[in-house]
Amino acid sequence: MSETPNPEEMSLDELRREIEDIDREIVELIARRTYVADTVAAVKEDRDLPTTDESQEERVMERAGENAEQFDVDANLVKAIFRLLIELNKVEQRESR
Numbered sequence: 001m002s003e004t005p006n007p008e009e010m011s012l013d014e015l016r017r018e019i020e021d022i023d024r025e026i027v028e029l030i031a032r033r034t035y036v037a038d039t040v041a042a043v044k045e046d047r048d049l050p051t052t053d054e055s056q057e058e059r060v061m062e063r064a065g066e067n068a069e070q071f072d073v074d075a076n077l078v079k080a081i082f083r084l085l086i087e088l089n090k091v092e093q094r095e096s097r
């Protein structure tokens with residue numbers, strides 16, 4: 001085994017560390033989004049509102065598409081991710097009310 005670092009492998013490692021950091025941040029943001037759902041659930045319970053609000057979901061999805069376009073990423077893929085995030089939030093809300 002050679003002691004000389006392979007520059008291509010090093011930069012691959014560095015890039016993967018960057019992805020690892022970003023992945024952690026993504027999970028942290030998902031957790032933050034989910035924690036807010038607990039508070040939303042409390043407000044809805046207080047006002048006797050249902051967990052699902054389809055018009056709000058449409059606004060969230062539309063915003064996701066606009067943000068995706070702004071950052072030049074595939075809007076349909078980003079929307080698919082947001083569909084899952086909304087479902088995750090609703091599961092959390094149903095558990096906490």
Ligand SMILES: C=C(O[C@@H]1C=C(C(=O)O)C=C[C@H]1O)C(=O)O
Pocket residue numbers: 037040051052053054056057060085086087089090093
């Ligand atoms: C968080 C809410 O509850 C649900 C979850 C949503 C979301 O995750 O963005 C949007 C609408 C609701 O169906 C809300 O009403 O704002």
